[in-house]
Amino acid sequence: AQTVTQSQPEMSVQEAETVTLSCTYDTSESNYYLFWYKQPPSRQMILVIRQEAYKQQNATENRFSVNFQKAAKSFSLKISDSQLGDTAMYFCAFMGTRSGNTGKLIFGQGTTLQVKP
Amino acid sequence: SAVISQKPSRDICQRGTSLTIQCQVDSQVTMMFWYRQQPGQSLTLIATANQGSEATYESGFVIDKFPISRPNLTFSTLTVSNMSPEDSSIYLCSVRVDTEAFFGQGTRLTVV
Numbered sequence: 216a217q218t219v220t221q222s223q224p225e226m227s228v229q230e231a232e233t234v235t236l237s238c239t240y241d242t243s244e245s246n247y248y249l250f251w252y253k254q255p256p257s258r259q260m261i262l263v264i265r266q267e268a269y270k271q272q273n274a275t276e277n278r279f280s281v282n283f284q285k286a287a288k289s290f291s292l293k294i295s296d297s298q299l300g301d302t303a304m305y306f307c308a309f310m311g312t313r314s315g316n317t318g319k320l321i322f323g324q325g326t327t328l329q330v331k332p
Numbered sequence: 333s334a335v336i337s338q339k340p341s342r343d344i345c346q347r348g349t350s351l352t353i354q355c356q357v358d359s360q361v362t363m364m365f366w367y368r369q370q371p372g373q374s375l376t377l378i379a380t381a382n383q384g385s386e387a388t389y390e391s392g393f394v395i396d397k398f399p400i401s402r403p404n405l406t407f408s409t410l411t412v413s414n415m416s417p418e419d420s421s422i423y424l425c426s427v428r429v430d431t432e433a434f435f436g437q438g439t440r441l442t443v444v
Contacts, residue, residue, distance in 0.1 A: 248431050257437075258424075258437060258440065259437055259438070260375075260424065260435035260438075262432065262433075265431070265432065306374060306375070310428075310431070310433070318363055318365075318433065319365055319377050319380060320365075320375070320426070320433055321377075322375045322376075323374060324373075324374050
């Protein structure tokens with residue numbers, strides 16, 4: 216069974232600084248998708264960034280980038296130039312592609328990020 | 333992409349009663365997913381709802397407690413039955429479009 220682990224329950228960063236959130240996962244599949252979701256107090260799940268396992272290049276979305284290490288099964292999120300609006304809970308998630316895998320997501324425990332002014 | 337309208341956004345319910353949560357999607361989707369997020373915790377999949385067939389429940393969740401309907405390709409409901417304070421959580425519906433998941437706004441349920 217697939218598992219996703221986020222070992223940092225809480226993190227804080229000063230505004231304009233850079234922070235990295237860690238995520239490791241376990242799977243026997245060779246092709247899959249990894250995601251980082253942001254959940255602010257509004258509860259809405261917002262997709263931050265997505266990585267396809269068969270792509271070697273790390274995904275980047277503006278101030279957000281990932282360090283995807285497939286062999287190590289590691290998928291960290293780097294937030295550059297942190298802004299107060301980045302304060303939220305961040306979830307790492309896995310989606311398999313094996314036949315019968317309907318598209319459900321497996322989530323890590325979450326990391327609460329606080330950006331301080 | 334997909335836009336999901338989830339209702340109600342929040343509710344406070346008496347123990348022993350039931351609450352039905354609705355999700356409406358702006359496009360036809362094969363699978364809809366229902367997640368539970370207990371206070372301060374991560375999201376856990378309750379069940380997968382496929383139109384025209386019974387929902388598939390994850391370990392620890394049963395149909396009698398969380399009956400699901402999926403009458404068409406754009407709509408689903410989740411009922412939380414015979415509620416207890418332990419059911420106080422956020423419930424979210426989700427759909428998959430291509431390789432991306434979209435979520436409703438969530439229903440914050442408090443059972444007193």
